[in-house]
Amino acid sequence: xxxxxxxxxxxxxxxxxxxxxxxxxxxxxxxxxxxxxxxxxxxxxxxxxxxxxxxxxxxxxxxxxxxxxxxxxxxxxxxxxxxxxxxxxxxxxxxxxxxxxxxxxxxxxxxxxxxxxxxxxxxxxxxxxxxxxxxxxxxxxxxxxxxxxxxxxxxxxxxxxxxxxxxxxxxxxxxxxxxxxxxxxxxxxxxxxxxxxxxxxxxxxxxxxxxxxxxxxxxxxxxxxxxxxxxxxxxxxxxxxxxxxxxxxxxx
Amino acid sequence: xxxxxxxxxxxxxxxxxxxxxxxxxxxxxxxxxxxxxxxxxxxxxxxxxxxxxxxxxxxxxxxxxxxxxxxxxxxxxxxxxxxxxxxxxxxxxxxxxxxxxxxxxxxxxxxxxxxxxxxxxxxxxxxxxxxxxxxxxxxxxxxxxxxxxxxxxxxxxxxxxxxxxxxxxxxxxxxxxxxxxxxxxxxxxxxxxxxxxxxxxxxxxxxxxxxxxxxxxxxxxxxxxxxxxxxxxxxxxxxxxxxxxxxxxxxxxxxxxxxxxxxxxxxxxxxxxxxxxxxxxxxxxxx
Ligand SMILES: Nc1ncnc2c1ncn2[C@@H]1O[C@H](COP(=O)(O)OP(=O)(O)OP(=O)(O)O)[C@@H](O)[C@H]1O
Ligand SMILES: [Mg+2]
Numbered sequence: 302x303x304x305x306x307x308x309x310x311x312x313x314x315x316x317x318x319x320x321x322x323x324x325x326x327x328x329x330x331x332x333x334x335x336x337x338x339x340x341x342x343x344x345x346x347x348x349x350x351x352x353x354x355x356x357x358x359x360x361x362x363x364x365x366x367x368x369x370x371x372x373x374x375x376x377x378x379x380x381x382x383x384x385x386x387x388x389x390x391x392x393x394x395x396x397x398x399x400x401x402x403x404x405x406x407x408x409x410x411x412x413x414x415x416x417x418x419x420x421x422x423x424x425x426x427x428x429x430x431x432x433x434x435x436x437x438x439x440x441x442x443x444x445x446x447x448x449x450x451x452x453x454x455x456x457x458x459x460x461x462x463x464x465x466x467x468x469x470x471x472x473x474x475x476x477x478x479x480x481x482x483x484x485x486x487x488x489x490x491x492x493x494x495x496x497x498x499x500x501x502x503x504x505x506x507x508x509x510x511x512x513x514x515x516x517x518x519x520x521x522x523x524x525x526x527x528x529x530x531x532x533x534x535x536x537x538x539x540x541x542x543x544x545x546x547x548x549x550x551x552x553x
Numbered sequence: 554x555x556x557x558x559x560x561x562x563x564x565x566x567x568x569x570x571x572x573x574x575x576x577x578x579x580x581x582x583x584x585x586x587x588x589x590x591x592x593x594x595x596x597x598x599x600x601x602x603x604x605x606x607x608x609x610x611x612x613x614x615x616x617x618x619x620x621x622x623x624x625x626x627x628x629x630x631x632x633x634x635x636x637x638x639x640x641x642x643x644x645x646x647x648x649x650x651x652x653x654x655x656x657x658x659x660x661x662x663x664x665x666x667x668x669x670x671x672x673x674x675x676x677x678x679x680x681x682x683x684x685x686x687x688x689x690x691x692x693x694x695x696x697x698x699x700x701x702x703x704x705x706x707x708x709x710x711x712x713x714x715x716x717x718x719x720x721x722x723x724x725x726x727x728x729x730x731x732x733x734x735x736x737x738x739x740x741x742x743x744x745x746x747x748x749x750x751x752x753x754x755x756x757x758x759x760x761x762x763x764x765x766x767x768x769x770x771x772x773x774x775x776x777x778x779x780x781x782x783x784x785x786x787x788x789x790x791x792x793x794x795x796x797x798x799x800x801x802x803x804x805x806x807x808x809x810x811x812x813x814x815x816x817x818x819x820x821x822x823x824x825x826x827x828x829x830x831x832x833x834x835x836x837x838x839x840x
Contacts, residue, residue: 375721404721413701
């Protein structure tokens with residue numbers, strides 16, 4: 302579904318990614334792990350078109366992503382969350398989710414001005430779907446609360462709801478449970494399991510090993526911009542190169 | 554004082570409240586999309602000149618002149634918007650001010666605009682209800698947009714343009730739409746303005762006017778459509794109300810602005826602050 306073929310990315314003198322090859326298959330929950338600064342977020346930034354790779358090819362569903370603007374990549378079916386939460390904090394929870402549906406609301410300006418049936422129906426349906434998504438992530442109780450007032454963990458959940466609103470084929474999660482307590486982690490874990498059952502392809506970056514090993518069918522390890530291992534969670538856990546890379550690191 | 558003599562004294566002031574309400578709304582649109590554009594005074598100038606030339610030299614009907622006064626700045630905005638909207642923040646403000654200077658200098662040097670003398674004897678065609686109707690139509694249009702995907706996209710872009718783009722919003726199109734819409738409304742306001750002030754000169758649409766218009770929106774508050782209207786009215790009325798202060802007038806004007814910005818950073822009309830007040834009062838009553 303998604304392939305990175307010998308992708309490199311340099312920032313000035315820093316090589317953030319060096320000849321990275323990755324393949325995410327349809328229906329997979331794919332995990333990307335690695336120490337801080339390894340280049341994980343950079344992988345997501347390249348996939349979503351925030352900047353171009355210095356070298357290499359990115360393909361999604363057989364088509365190249367190179368040269369596509371970010372919003373076009375989004376309409377192809379890739380949605381993401383952010384490591385440093387980027388919600389619209391002055392907007393309500395439900396409006397955040399409805400912004401995620403932007404490309405699916407296919408009425409024209411005139412429909413909005415004249416309040417045509419097409420406008421009314423699609424807005425009403427969007428609101429209902431957004432409410433369902435809020436329920437799904439456990440935020441259904443106060444849809445009119447401002448996003449900025451949510452706790453850290455709930456903001457992460459809202460980001461997932463907003464990304465799901467775009468009805469993506471591939472969901473990119475950048476550290477979805479960072480800063481969450483154990484209960485919150487479990488609800489997100491259960492949520493991702495249901496997404497997996499619904500055939501959504503999930504590609505996540507996460508430091509929490511229990512979380513990654515519990516959910517992912519394939520895990521890749523990035524260290525200093527290079528993929529040093531890839532395989533099933535159990536193979537990764539016993540891989541000497543991985544243990545080496547993480548040596549001395551706590552909380553992993 | 555009976556009605557007709559009151560009106561003959563104050564009609565210009567009343568019409569100006571409406572016209573500057575439109576101007577404040579025109580800049581509110583770009584601000585609500587996170588764009589600090591100061592081109593609206595220039596768009597107003599273009600609208601004024603185009604519609605005045607249309608009625609004076611081509612003897613077109615007023616409605617058609619207003620239409621041309623609305624469309625011409627929109628087309629100009631569409632053309633300059635593509636390169637200029639790549640900029641943001643103070644760079645956009647500088648570029649749009651620069652554009653305003655270009656418009657002023659062009660008006661100063663063209664024959665059709667009357668050069669430095671400007672245009673005199675513009676027919677007095679603007680009736681109070683023209684301004685009212687324009688305001689109502691603009692408010693209906695913008696209120697509808699605010700509660701649609703367009704309005705949400707404006708807000709999303711203002712809050713986090715990157716996140717908005719990654720949600721599939723074609724941010725550069727949406728920003729261009731805001732810019733053109735602002736230009737259209739400013740042009741309409743200019744056309745209405747020209748046909749009750751009798752004269753037009755290039756100086757009317759310079760730097761000072763651009764800053765005044767921004768002040769109106771910021772003072773009134775940009776959380777919705779009421780704030781800019783209120784700001785437009787206040788900035789138009791303030792010099793009249795402070796008339797008794799004579800030469801201290803401008804200073805008093807400045808002091809009031811500073812006070813508002815310091816104590817009401819979201820502007821005078823701030824629904825969220827009102828809600829907080831109401832809540833506070835409710836809890837007081839409960840206690
Ligand atoms: N836009 C950028 N400009 C310059 N350097 C960057 C940029 N983005 C990332 N880098 C650099 O690239 C390297 C990889 O960063 P990246 O954010 O991808 O790491 P990460 O694996 O996500 O780390 P973390 O676990 O801390 O989130 C770092 O050295 C970082 O400083
Ligand atoms: Mg990261």
